[in-house]
Amino acid sequence: MSFVLPHEIAHYTQLTSQWMQGEKSCNTSTSTEELRQVLRFHEHRYYVLNDPLIADVEYDMLYKKLQAAEAAHPDWVTATSPTQRVGSSLNQGFETVSHLVPMLSLENSYNAEDLLDWDRKARESSGLSTLEYCIEPKFDGASISVIFEHDQLSRSATRGDGVQGDDITVNSRQIRNMPLTAAFSNFGIDTIEFRGEVLMSKKNFAAYNKKLAEEGIPPLANPRNAAAGSLRMKDPAEVGKRNLEAFFYHVSYTTGKAAAGAPNLFAPAGTQALPTTHQGMLQMLWQCGFRSPVQEVKVVQGIEAVIEHCAWFEAHRDDLPYEIDGLVIKINDLALQEKMGMTTHHPRWAIAYKFKARQATSTLQAVEFQVGRTGAVTPVAKIAPVHIGGVTVSSISIHNEDYIREKQLMIGDRVLVERAGDVIPQIVRSQPEFRNGSEQAIRFPTECPVCNSSLFKEEGEAVWRCVNAECPAQSVERIIHFVSKDAMDIKSFGEQQVRRFYELGLMQDIPGLYQLDFGSIASLDGFGKKSITNLESSIEQSKQQPLHRLIYALGIRHVGETMAKTLARSVKHLMELQHKSVDDLMQLEDIGPKVAGSIVQFFGNAQNIHMLQQLEALGISMQASEISQPVAGNLSGKTFLFTGTLSKFKRSEAETMVEAKGGQILGGVSSKLNYLVVGEDAGSKLEKAKKIPSISILSEDEFLAMMEAE
Numbered sequence: 001m002s003f004v005l006p007h008e009i010a011h012y013t014q015l016t017s018q019w020m021q022g023e024k025s026c027n028t029s030t031s032t033e034e035l036r037q038v039l040r041f042h043e044h045r046y047y048v049l050n051d052p053l054i055a056d057v058e059y060d061m062l063y064k065k066l067q068a069a070e071a072a073h074p075d076w077v078t079a080t081s082p083t084q085r086v087g088s089s090l091n092q093g094f095e096t097v098s099h100l101v102p103m104l105s106l107e108n109s110y111n112a113e114d115l116l117d118w119d120r121k122a123r124e125s126s127g128l129s130t131l132e133y134c135i136e137p138k139f140d141g142a143s144i145s146v147i148f149e150h151d152q153l154s155r156s157a158t159r160g161d162g163v164q165g166d167d168i169t170v171n172s173r174q175i176r177n178m179p180l181t182a183a184f185s186n187f188g189i190d191t192i193e194f195r196g197e198v199l200m201s202k203k204n205f206a207a208y209n210k211k212l213a214e215e216g217i218p219p220l221a222n223p224r225n226a227a228a229g230s231l232r233m234k235d236p237a238e239v240g241k242r243n244l245e246a247f248f249y250h251v252s253y254t255t256g257k258a259a260a261g262a263p264n265l266f267a268p269a270g271t272q273a274l275p276t277t278h279q280g281m282l283q284m285l286w287q288c289g290f291r292s293p294v295q296e297v298k299v300v301q302g303i304e305a306v307i308e309h310c311a312w313f314e315a316h317r318d319d320l321p322y323e324i325d326g327l328v329i330k331i332n333d334l335a336l337q338e339k340m341g342m343t344t345h346h347p348r349w350a351i352a353y354k355f356k357a358r359q360a361t362s363t364l365q366a367v368e369f370q371v372g373r374t375g376a377v378t379p380v381a382k383i384a385p386v387h388i389g390g391v392t393v394s395s396i397s398i399h400n401e402d403y404i405r406e407k408q409l410m411i412g413d414r415v416l417v418e419r420a421g422d423v424i425p426q427i428v429r430s431q432p433e434f435r436n437g438s439e440q441a442i443r444f445p446t447e448c449p450v451c452n453s454s455l456f457k458e459e460g461e462a463v464w465r466c467v468n469a470e471c472p473a474q475s476v477e478r479i480i481h482f483v484s485k486d487a488m489d490i491k492s493f494g495e496q497q498v499r500r501f502y503e504l505g506l507m508q509d510i511p512g513l514y515q516l517d518f519g520s521i522a523s524l525d526g527f528g529k530k531s532i533t534n535l536e537s538s539i540e541q542s543k544q545q546p547l548h549r550l551i552y553a554l555g556i557r558h559v560g561e562t563m564a565k566t567l568a569r570s571v572k573h574l575m576e577l578q579h580k581s582v583d584d585l586m587q588l589e590d591i592g593p594k595v596a597g598s599i600v601q602f603f604g605n606a607q608n609i610h611m612l613q614q615l616e617a618l619g620i621s622m623q624a625s626e627i628s629q630p631v632a633g634n635l636s637g638k639t640f641l642f643t644g645t646l647s648k649f650k651r652s653e654a655e656t657m658v659e660a661k662g663g664q665i666l667g668g669v670s671s672k673l674n675y676l677v678v679g680e681d682a683g684s685k686l687e688k689a690k691k692i693p694s695i696s697i698l699s700e701d702e703f704l705a706m707m708e709a710e
């Protein structure tokens, strides 16, 4: 059996269900062998394919069943049992290499009883009444073993089956916090083999996923998958992009002149003694430039202190910048470690204390579609509630249509859910292997679930959007944009106020802005007579804003200020845009298919047209004003900026004058600026302009004189 053919996958999935539901048990050596085969199948999914079918806790539960059966019937144990060796992850395409010392797994514990039990055995075998323990994080990444010879990195390998692993030296060179040379010779060491875990910090993981999202690629499920997948990538440059880090926590082998415990008489002067404790080894690695858990480690006497620390640490696990899935408790004395030895599966001198699982299996019951404030429609999976890491999860964003397709999600599917730390929960995968035929496809709506407008998807994008400017799901954000400074510039109407008016039901949409009942506003807290008059007059003034501001204010996707100006120049009246095709629009400067498509969608939406008609009826000017027409005046190529309080003319008038003569208004002082016109109390802009010799500073009178002359 190879584990990869469809009928084999179906076979093992069915067996898994039966074993998990207790329909099968280890009552004979034959059925026990079947359970081993099921575990091997899941190890292959987990270690080799990096794509587990079941949650870790489910795997652990089956593993424990096997352990119990083998403990009760020692004669049933086989040399190839998963309890006797670690899961293999050998991959094609990498050279297989042998570890100098086998690289094992760890025994697991989940509670205080498990730890007490383990401590009792350790004390019995050592003959000591109290043991000294080192407690360190159990890094949740991918294991790595490295060899340095004569202070140079000579090889890196994955754990593989524990005896042999994949040679990943080239990829490991991309791990930036791993030195490639290190002065182990200071400790009298010629050759050293030591182990660690490669991982992606939460920050880098989030940044990496964000980048994927921007490219429309579904996010990676968790940092562990991200790290494990990276080490086995074929392209080292791609590995480099993932910003991996390595933490080293165990020295397995050394050769050289220095003897453990004391400076060797034959070693060169200045050679330091090889440490005799685990903590000392961590310090040595640190001193040689490696990131070892010297800061995180805690050394305690006796198991009670261990239990206490474990409880404390679990409550603080999310404070760390990287993911951990538990703690590892190790006997500190290396001589004692040596004496206790190991099984074929794990060392006897260490045990993992596993934190509460952050993965669970659930059922996808339904999908709801939510409309965001920018009109993007996001599918949200409703799952049968599951407890993960202390919270109940019942809703999970499933991003977009492509994601649903890629994850092959269907309603009724069993799904593997993960909530890693403060990361929002995700569906790691569906489990189509468990389908029974009653599952249903997820239908993406063609209309907005809030306002029923037809949805629109841009070419090359995965997101469907509602482009109705009056869609209630988007109203507030659209009004905020509409009134903002660069749009209709309705002064004294800030974001807070828009939200407040909206929540109080004083306005529902953009036309509502021009129908405000100032009588009821007067009765609101914080509104004096003066502020109401101001608001009223700036709303009134906005009706005459130039067309390009109105176009920009509509919040058409991809239409920024410059684009709005181009559009304003192309028409005499805004409504002409309603009749322009993608091809017409693409004749205009800088308008490509994406922008054109977005404009056509906007003006093709009946609600939007209705809104524009309302606005026109309310007196908002939709005529192209003079300044919007193409100009080639005497000031063409010249740039201006106004600052300070102007007394001879209004800033907007002056700007209009400049633009009418072909000049351009800039947003700030830079070397691109030709003229800074200053009124009274000019501040930082003037100071800055004085430092740039190419800028001419004009008074209001000088500016007026220039306008007349030109």
Ligand SMILES: NC(=O)c1ccc[n+]([C@@H]2O[C@H](COP(=O)([O-])OP(=O)(O)OC[C@H]3O[C@@H](n4cnc5c(N)ncnc54)[C@H](O)[C@@H]3O)[C@@H](O)[C@H]2O)c1
Residues within 6 Å of the ligand: 042, 043, 045, 046, 047, 052, 053, 054, 055, 056, 057, 059, 060, 086, 087, 104, 105, 106, 108, 136, 137, 138, 139, 140, 142, 143, 144, 159, 196, 197, 249, 250, 328, 352
């Ligand atoms: N979902 C599945 O289908 C599936 C299948 C196979 C295995 N698994 C999961 O994998 C686990 C077994 O994997 P494993 O054998 O890698 O064991 P493990 O991950 O539970 O623990 C052993 C590993 O921990 C790592 N580690 C991290 N920090 C360490 C430290 N400070 N000191 C020492 N080691 C440290 C090492 O790489 C070591 O090999 C199971 O508990 C199971 O949950 C799941």
Ligand SMILES: [Zn+2]
Residues within 6 Å of the ligand: 371, 448, 449, 450, 451, 452, 453, 466, 467, 468, 471, 472, 473
């Ligand atoms: Zn809508």
